[in-house]
Amino acid sequence: MIELCRTASSFFADAIRAARTWPDTHEWRQTFLIFAILLLAATLVSKVEYTFNFSAPGGRTGLLAIAAVAIVVPALGEEMVFRVLLAGRRGWWRGTVALAAFVLWHPAQVWLGLPMAQDVFLNPGFLVIVAALGLGCTVAYRTSGSIWPPVAIHWAMVVVWKGTIAPV
Secondary structure: OOOOOOOEEEEEHHHHHHHHOOOOHHHHHHHHHHHHHHHHHHHHHHHHHOOEOOOOOOOHHHHHHHHHHHHHHHHHHHHHHHHHHHHHHOOOOHHHHHHHHHHHHHHHHHHOOHHHHHHHOOOOHHHHHHHHHHHHHHHHHHHOOOOOHHHHHHHHHHHHHHHHHEEO
């Protein structure tokens, strides 16, 4: 087994280990609890900051397309980068840097090719929600050792946001 010496090969080993580790029932319950807390927090922030307006989903086909794409990007892709690669399993400093990078990544996307997301991705309320999501996903990863709980949380938040909540 490759030891954790922070080389590229050890990052791949971390990613493989995180993908092969399957959470137990307790960890899935914890994942659901983290998701529920994040959903409640996002709803409360949205009420204060007027980040989102609730609306009906764009139809079953549109929601299924969003769900299918969101599992890969952003859920799996961002969680592998920000949780496994940057945050790792230990160290508050790494976790803090990864969380800051995760939050800053969202506004950076506006300048890297998503100008249509400017109204949302630069909104302070949205960035608070992103920070809470990043923290929740870090806790889920570090307590389970598996990438699947943070992927599930991130995916569910995106599907709920894109499927049932429209940006202001």
